[in-house]
Amino acid sequence: MKIAYSLKQKMKIATFLFAIMACTILIRFLEDKSVKSMNESFVSMYNDRLIPATDLFYISERIFAKKYMLDSFLYSGNPDKKDVKLLKSQFEKFNSTIDSLMKKYEKTFLVKQEKLQLAELKVRLVKSIATEQNVISLSETHSIEDGRKLFETVGRETSRQTLQKVTELMRIQTQVGQELIQSSESMVSRSKLYSTLQIALAVLIGILVVGIISASNVVQVKNDKFNLN
Template sequence: MKFAFSLKNKLKIAFLLFCIMCCSLLIRFLEDKSVKKINESFISMYNDRLIPATDLYFIAENLYHKNSIVQNSLGFSERSVHPSVGKLRLAKYNRKIDSVVSKYELTLLVKQEKQHLDDLKSALTHQNVQENKILNLLHHDILEGRKLYETSGGNTSSKSLNSLSVLIKMQSKVGDELIKDSKIFVSGTKVYSTLQVMLAIAIGILIVGIVSASNAVKIQNEKFNLN
């Protein structure tokens, strides 16, 4: 009878330890998953937000240079440029911008970003067409070229910059969302760590209980033998 009672208690203890072990493994799995998500968020922040944001500002810089070339070709500044030279310089900046846009398309984009990127590409294409028209007119009639620039050419440049500005703001918004997600994952790892500490305490209490029960049984056996 005593043996059956002892076996029953041992089975209870073994089952309890097994449950604690399963909980520990589950918490460890969830913690590793959370850390992986945090790592992915930071990688995405760098590859899909930080570097592309720098590239977008690079596009803005090139758009500024393009507008300066057109104005110089129109004779609006002291640094006048021949229309043929202006077209060559514009072509160089257009290649740079196209290269950056193609690179940007390969990054992780949300639905709104894709839409704003399409708007930017459309604005850039329209700007290139207008700039070529202006510079072609300058070969024949500089007044007509200036007129086209003042009526629509300058506006196309502003539209490109506005589209670019919207895309940059969208980058910042998505980046903030990634940071919020990372904070959630970090909070999760803190919870998992707390649970691990609680399980460790539970195991410690269980061990102390087993040792105390074992000592109590030993003392009772000694008293029984003395009697």
Template sequence: MKFAFSLKNKVKIAFLLFCIMCCTLLIRFLEDKSVKKINESFISMYNDRLVPATDLYFIAENLYHKNTVLQDAFITDNVVPASVSITKINQHNRKIDSAIRKYGLTLLVKQEKSFLNDLKNALTIQKVLENKALSLGSAEGKKVYESVGRNAANQTFDKLSDLIKIQSKVGDELIKDSKIFVSGTKVYSTLQVILAIVIGIMIVAIISASNAVKIQNEKFNLN
């Protein structure tokens, strides 16, 4: 009751309610901002992580098929005309280049850009050696492939693997950021509940104080 009677000053009550209103608006603003950040994180997760992951898989698939064509041309007993091998290799190269360009348009962190450049350089070296091996005769081409061509293909796969790993790492960081924003919205919701309780207590206190004053006035008038 002491607290209730201390709220008789209307100016103080109005100021306190104004402060609570400002706090409520601020909490609401911060909550909306957190929800927006969460939405942006999920959109980025899809556009810059999930979709590019399929592009990287597509690149890996075409690299594997390229390697199969080269093995058919130089390693296995299958006799594949050089013109057919070059045609198939060029088809896979075009698909890989298209996927690389598409991947480069997504949001990339500094390490991803570095690993992407490494992958591009490895692909360029691999293409040069592939063309050289296929342009030579069967015996000489096989020597080039076995000496440097196969190693270049393995280097390309290693660079692609590095890019996939760093992409997964960035995706994990986005998930952690989303969890932080979700925790923030929980805090803001808790604060809103607390403010609502405070307002309810103040209303009850003001009503109680008004009733007490009314009873005192009635007793005074009876006397």
């Protein structure tokens, strides 16, 4: 009877210890998953938000630079062929840089709203480049006044709309970045919770071990007294 009771108690303890071990392993798995998610979030913050935001700034900088150069070209007097050739060369460099930055931006992770705005930006850029070329061509083949007229009626607005699309993409970048930060904060909180649970389980195991040792000592003392009697 005593042997059966002892075995039953040992089975309960073994089952309890196994449950604690399983919980510890599960918590460890969840903690590793949380750390991995945090790492992915930080990598995404850098690769898909910080760097693309910088690229968007460079794109807007070059769009504005082209607008400024074209404005200076049209209103700084009567440009000669050398000025036109230099302007074309500079615009080709700017357009090449913008194209490279756009291709780089397209390779990053984009949310649905970004994809829509990016598609519109590409259309705006094509229109903007075509307008700039027409303004320069009119100024070269006809008169500077014709170039100014086209620039004032179409060019300025096209450039403004293109910059507006870049600004909208920057706004989305900021919004998604804030969401990533909030997600990271949530993962940090979960990681702290997992650590607390692990400590609690370690303390529980310690208490259980001490209890088992104490119970064993009591049983041993009782057996010794029984044997003496």
